[in-house]
Amino acid sequence: MSEKKRFVLASRPDGMPTRENFELKTEELEAPKDGEITVETLYLSVDPYMRGRMNDTKSYAKPYEIGGTFGGGAVGRVIESRHASHKEGDIVQGGWGWQTHAAVNGDHVVPVDPDLAPVQSSIGALGMPGLTAYFGLLDIGQPKEGETVVVSGAGGAVGMIVGQIAKIKGARVVGISGSEEKNRYLSEELGFDAVVNYKTESLGEALERACPDGVDVYFDNVGGEVSDAVFLLLNSNARIPLCGQISQYNVSDPEPGPRFLPLLLTRTALVKGFLVGQYQQRFGEAIPEMAGWMREGKLKYRENIIEGFDNAPEAFFGLFTGENLGKQLVKV
Amino acid sequence: MSEKKRFVLASRPDGMPTRENFELKTEELEAPKDGEITVETLYLSVDPYMRGRMNDTKSYAKPYEIGGTFGGGAVGRVIESRHASHKEGDIVQGGWGWQTHAAVNGDHVVPVDPDLAPVQSSIGALGMPGLTAYFGLLDIGQPKEGETVVVSGAGGAVGMIVGQIAKIKGARVVGISGSEEKNRYLSEELGFDAVVNYKTESLGEALERACPDGVDVYFDNVGGEVSDAVFLLLNSNARIPLCGQISQYNVSDPEPGPRFLPLLLTRTALVKGFLVGQYQQRFGEAIPEMAGWMREGKLKYRENIIEGFDNAPEAFFGLFTGENLGKQLVKV
CATH class of the missing domain: 3.40.50.720 (NAD(P)-binding Rossmann-like Domain)
Structure with a gap:
């Protein structure tokens, strides 16, 4: 069995978050249970809303728990499947957060067509x-x-x-x-x-x-x-x-x-x-329309890709100093 | 020909308005032109929004002009008519402002049925x-x-x-x-x-x-x-x-x-x-429904009536000190 890395929330920030608020853990990679798949993360999403979830205040989203995985969108490759809809090698997108690998419920991920657009657009322009x-x-x-x-x-x-x-x-x-x-x-x-x-x-x-x-x-x-x-x-x-x-x-x-x-x-x-x-019921109308605009060259997008899983917190800090042009991603 | 009184805006207030911002003018009552009616005012409406119109700032309503009649809703009796739809003795509601009498365009007033409710409710609960x-x-x-x-x-x-x-x-x-x-x-x-x-x-x-x-x-x-x-x-x-x-x-x-x-x-x-x-097109659905609630005793209203045309500014000042319970009116 191989290892995985994940970031957990070590403490809640007061003001600008710092590296001390994050803890990088190395653990044994869990085997998928029945109905689960194991994914190897390709890209992590890094978004401003995550700052809100680091606080313990009344908001639309539940606060991250201290010691829990830092949540958020990710896209990855299935490396082991115990779910009927997903097979090894498939690309999927889901909310397993800042982990290099994860065993996740196969019902909670969305298949990504790698021929439609670069896979990371599923957590960016088309996500x-x-x-x-x-x-x-x-x-x-x-x-x-x-x-x-x-x-x-x-x-x-x-x-x-x-x-x-x-x-x-x-x-x-x-x-x-x-x-x-x-x-x-x-x-x-x-x-x-x-x-x-x-x-x-x-x-x-x-x-x-x-x-x-x-x-x-x-x-x-x-x-x-x-x-x-x-x-x-x-x-x-x-x-x-x-x-x-x-x-x-x-x-x-x-x-x-x-x-x-x-x-x-x-x-x-x-x-x-x-x-x-709040618009989940209407995603199905939006994605094809936006993909059409992209094909026509009317809708362009940029990504700011930081390499290396361990640099995810720094990618996050960059959101608040205005450094990122376009969607902030971490390539694992 | 008899006389009329009206309030004009003498100056724009800085902060709380005072009596100095108003001038009470006594003038000869104008005769109605073709298409006009002359009304004798029964009640003046006194409303918070009028304060905004005393300022010369960008807003939804045009500012009152210095020297112009202090505008607003009123209800009155037709005392002379040169308009086919209105006859002497009719009760009408319109926006002729703080005047004891006025010659106004007969197309710009709305008939009031005195049997439906006290006439002043046309500028209050049903207005x-x-x-x-x-x-x-x-x-x-x-x-x-x-x-x-x-x-x-x-x-x-x-x-x-x-x-x-x-x-x-x-x-x-x-x-x-x-x-x-x-x-x-x-x-x-x-x-x-x-x-x-x-x-x-x-x-x-x-x-x-x-x-x-x-x-x-x-x-x-x-x-x-x-x-x-x-x-x-x-x-x-x-x-x-x-x-x-x-x-x-x-x-x-x-x-x-x-x-x-x-x-x-x-x-x-x-x-x-x-x-x-902004809802003018839908007034016709609202008024009967509210009148129905009133008849059923589910919708009550109160008026705070100050007697005497000359006291209109004081009635207005009372809005800002929280003195009025219910709709503030002046009985002329």
Whole structure:
């Protein structure tokens, strides 16, 4: 029997997580029980929402347990199967988290067709981040032709897909990120109409220049002062899909901010927090449509792949310093 | 020809409005032109939204003009008609504002049936405030049986109807006001399940006691610290119809408050600012249903009537000190 490695949550962070919050364990690889398969992980997903699960607070997702495997999406190859639907060599995607190998219930994984797209897109553009962009933008944001759509965290896995789908729908798209490299990619490769760098520009002025007709849809991945500035430009009947608040995830004592409710009232705006899981019944309509856009070259994606299982925590930390362009993955 | 009196906006307030912001003018009553009617005002409507229109800021409603009549709803008797649909003695409701008499376009007023209900209910429970409660609660709030509905400004014209419709829909209803008299009325006469006095009680503790199962719908008329406290108790998928923000209307330099977006995200909550005018196409379904509830004794309403046209500004000021129980009217 061979060995496996996995990361467990060693302690809960106060503020920015550090390596001390993670423990790397080496253990004997368990044999699959009846109905289970053993997978060898190819790619780990690294996502901002994981920061929330490290806290022990009321939220949509249950907190990670101390000593438990660090959870999340992964894609891997079946190396042993005791489940009728999966055979050795199959590629599957599931939520077994940060482990090099795992014995998992065969009913809880989804087959991945390696001929359709690179296998890791099943946890990226055609997986959770892509579906998050699709449903948040189209179901809540509902951009119309000629409207202005602003997306924060525009260079991230979700943000860059939001902007491209908004372009497909005929909107004017403005991306906000904290990096010139990201903004250059958004403008030059993805066709964003304007970009704003919240780290180097005066945010309010830059946004006013980028949004001369105000803001109709604000897809928010970031929150904090970035959102404060966008809110001032909201048009009547603006829609704000609330997807993430990465600027606030590592803040132990949140600073107060401007009160938004009077503004949301006078602009008769809508704010809606959502989870991609709420749209599970409709994934089957979204994935083929997005795959079609990809084939037509209208929907591109980028991955930021860090090599080596042991570097997963560092890949995670990079999300909060704005280093990753596109979907953050770890290649095991 | 007789005389008329009207209030015009003399200056824009900075903070709480004062008598100096109003000028009472006495003028000759104009004769109706072709297509117009002359009305003698019976009741003036006095509403919180008017405070917003006194400012010169971007909002859903155009600001009042300096020197222009103070606008708003009114109900009156036709004393002269040059319009085919209206005859002398008819009761009509319209937006001619704070005037004792006015010549108005006969197409812009709505006939009132004095046998259906007291005529002033056409600008109260069966008018703008009642319709605001109806659509905000049912279209945005969508309370389900057994859910907890919290309403701020519960003793006002909108709030007391919100609570009663929520009871009709089988919800548990919690009202927040700043007066023992209002709260006693809400509990004893209108059947609210719990009441909280934000002026005399520790708001957070009192709300936790009143909402042991959290908050599913928060109908907000008030904003500020009252809303800060309610937000902390929101359940997953909570809905927040944003109707008013009366605590903030007279604040020249808004204090910052807690940042809400992370909380709205983790609770996957909805916030929607709305205007009753957005539902105009559906008024015809709402009014008969509400009139039916009134006949069945399920929907009661109260009016706070101040006598004397000249006292209209004082009636208006009373909205901001929490003095009015129910719909604030001036009897001319």
